[in-house]
Amino acid sequence: MSNLDFIPLMVPDIQQHDIDAVVAVLQSGMLIQGSKVEELESNIAQYLGVRHAIAVSSGTASLHLALVAFGIGRGDEVIVPAFSYIATANVVELVGAKPVFVDIDFNTFNIDKNLIERAITIKTKAIIPVHEFGLACDIREICELAKINNIKIIEDAACALGATENGKFTGTFGNVGSFSFHPRKAITSGEGGILVTDDDELARKLRILRNHGIEIRDGKMEFVEAGFNYRLTDFQAALVNSQLGRLESIINYKEKLANIYFDELSQTNKIILPKVPQNKRHSWQSFHLVLDSIINRNEFIDNLRKQGVGTNYGAQCIPAMIYYKNKYHYHSEKEFPNAFKAYLCGIAIPLYSRLKEEQVKFISKTIIQSI
Numbered sequence: 452m453s454n455l456d457f458i459p460l461m462v463p464d465i466q467q468h469d470i471d472a473v474v475a476v477l478q479s480g481m482l483i484q485g486s487k488v489e490e491l492e493s494n495i496a497q498y499l500g501v502r503h504a505i506a507v508s509s510g511t512a513s514l515h516l517a518l519v520a521f522g523i524g525r526g527d528e529v530i531v532p533a534f535s536y537i538a539t540a541n542v543v544e545l546v547g548a549k550p551v552f553v554d555i556d557f558n559t560f561n562i563d564k565n566l567i568e569r570a571i572t573i574k575t576k577a578i579i580p581v582h583e584f585g586l587a588c589d590i591r592e593i594c595e596l597a598k599i600n601n602i603k604i605i606e607d608a609a610c611a612l613g614a615t616e617n618g619k620f621t622g623t624f625g626n627v628g629s630f631s632f633h634p635r636k637a638i639t640s641g642e643g644g645i646l647v648t649d650d651d652e653l654a655r656k657l658r659i660l661r662n663h664g665i666e667i668r669d670g671k672m673e674f675v676e677a678g679f680n681y682r683l684t685d686f687q688a689a690l691v692n693s694q695l696g697r698l699e700s701i702i703n704y705k706e707k708l709a710n711i712y713f714d715e716l717s718q719t720n721k722i723i724l725p726k727v728p729q730n731k732r733h734s735w736q737s738f739h740l741v742l743d744s745i746i747n748r749n750e751f752i753d754n755l756r757k758q759g760v761g762t763n764y765g766a767q768c769i770p771a772m773i774y775y776k777n778k779y780h781y782h783s784e785k786e787f788p789n790a791f792k793a794y795l796c797g798i799a800i801p802l803y804s805r806l807k808e809e810q811v812k813f814i815s816k817t818i819i820q821s822i
């Protein structure tokens with residue numbers, strides 16, 4: 452096998468006209484947040500049907516900004532799923548609050564809604580439900596629970612642009628939704644993210660906080676908050692904006708490939724395939740499966756790599772990671788058994804718009820033969 456035959460876990464969908472859009476910005480000399488960022492914000496707001504979209508420098512920056520805008524900090528608790536990309540919990544630590552982990556539903560890899568209520572205390576200020584791998588969590592029920600308890604919802608839809616529950620887009624249910632444009636997402640700006648909300652005052656605050664605390668008052672630039680520099684550049688905005696028109700077709704194609712994986716991989720009982728509830732449209736950021744626990748996941752990944760297939764584990768069991776384990780003394784295997792197993796035995800396999808149907812069949816065959 453030559454390097455050319457290697458099938459990577461992810462290849463971003465960047466076409467010549469996307470590159471041309473970036474070059475045009477570079478040639479204009481206007482590089483930082485400007486008209487292209489505004490255009491992206493307006494297009495995302497229109498696509499999702501929300502009043503405001505605020506582009507930022509990453510999905511992590513967007514979650515962080517939301518917590519700061521809500522004034523969440525020392526002494527507060529924020530509920531997060533035990534299985535996610537680690538950024539979901541890191542941002543809570545970074546504002547000085549405590550992440551309170553809740554185990555996941557093993558069928559969907561999303562936070563188990565039935566375990567959330569018992570995690571709520573008088574210190575709970577927010578829940579960050581994640582739409583893991585692009586599948587909506589039980590967001591309606593979680594929002595109802597939050598409303599009763601006067602808790603904010605920051606939807607971590609980093610992987611879920613274009614996913615829906617009962618036809619409504621993920622990221623548009625809570626007080627604010629957060630998306631990432633990292634290269635493993637369907638459309639990308641390299642690094643980048645965006646926040647969406649219908650709350651005018653929150654949007655105003657987020658815009659001020661992302662840009663050094665600046666607000667224009669009576670035509671004058673005033674520094675009204677201690678803000679960040681979390682701006683997206685105009686060339687990054689041009690890149691992702693140019694891909695946005697293809698988002699729906701990218702998701703539909705990924706769904707077609709996912710269905711081939713379902714057909715091919717259901718031939719073995721040593722793999723647990725993801726479940727997609729009828730009322731949810733998966734955006735298929737990742738195809739994540741769980742291997743039988745007798746299989747050594749890391750050896751399996753190495754073995755697939757040698758055969759030309761790039762895979763990786765899907766997400767972390769966050770309380771089992773050194774920082775959280777040492778700080779809070781978790782015993783994840785007992786406290787978060789589903790998250791622990793999903794981390795230890797889970798792998799994400801290639802799924803992207805440049806992948807061919809024959810490659811999906813080859814990957815499936817290689818996986819089955821390697822078990």
Ligand SMILES: Cc1ncc(COP(=O)(O)O)c(C=O)c1O
Pocket residue numbers: 509510511512535536538539581583607609610631632633642643644
């Ligand atoms: C669930 C989740 N939240 C947050 C992030 C952070 O996004 P970014 O890499 O754009 O900072 C990611 C990134 O992959 C993610 O998967």
